[in-house]
Amino acid sequence: MKKTITLVLFSLLFACGENNQKKHDADNGKTKSKATETATTLPSSDYSSLLLNYECDMTAAEVAKVFNIPESDVIPIETNMPNRCDFEIKGFGQNAAGGTAMRWGMAPFSKADSKKEIQSRLKDKENNESIFGMDIELSETGDCYITITPHIGGVDILNENYDGAFYFKYSQPAIYKRTAEQHAALTEKTIALANYLLKKHKR
Template structure:
């Protein structure tokens, strides 16, 4: 009788152990598939056109007439600064406020080399914050009109940033903080933000190959 009881208990323990092992293996399998799926998802890179002339070897190729068209202002309100820094594109535009010296607003853009990993991380952070409604002070990100890049907007610092995870650099477009132009109104600053986003999309379309 005792042997029968011991035998029954042994069989029961083996059965429990086997079931636990199967469950653990199944759980591990599901976890592994989930983790692999997440890795594949975060590892994906958005297919892109060739933007080498914009995000690798950019040389200022914009005219006052083009800026006037994009900003929807008279061409007479756009001029080129007397001094142009190497590697930058800059234009002076009237009607959006002056600094304490009486100088008109300057809009400029240039490349910043940060590496593909940082570009991708920044895009993901913007998208995550936006999805979770954590964007602050009007910050956000939009898919470009070309459908293969992103344009981030940072109103507080007066910036927009073209980002494409296939490239090591992003293109930073600056219209400066509102405080730098004492006579600039909130409405003018908001309008500049929208026009700078339009400029970002214009540049992407112009350089898309």
């Protein structure tokens, strides 16, 4: 009887200790997770040529390679706008001109605004509160964030270390009679282009 009582008491003490340890581990896990989600300032490589001094450095052949489409489906569009690329991309819906007019380039954006936008997007993603498919992901270079705003046809590169951002615009699907599948595909191609340019300009 005495052995049974001792065994029961030992089991209870062990269970309490185990539960406390699990709670401690869980709390530590939550703390680490929260710290990871809120610590958005990342050490950064030099992206000055992209985020501050961009001049269009993409050819139709290069764009076609990134998009994995025929070069004949990429047509340069002449523009007088500085610090920007303009191309007509075929195969993702069309307007009167025959394809999707895409443009990308740098834009002034303060470090504080970048930080605010990144934190807001990360919080929405953490809470599963994405609106209209808006999203954010870490770039393949690991030191920038890529924000996706598909309902207006936009992707942006943000870096809190720069007073500048980089944008990609491919417009709303209705403008180009674009199907949902075509729009999703073009969004993914644009994200790939963002990662490509980051790698190309990383110093």
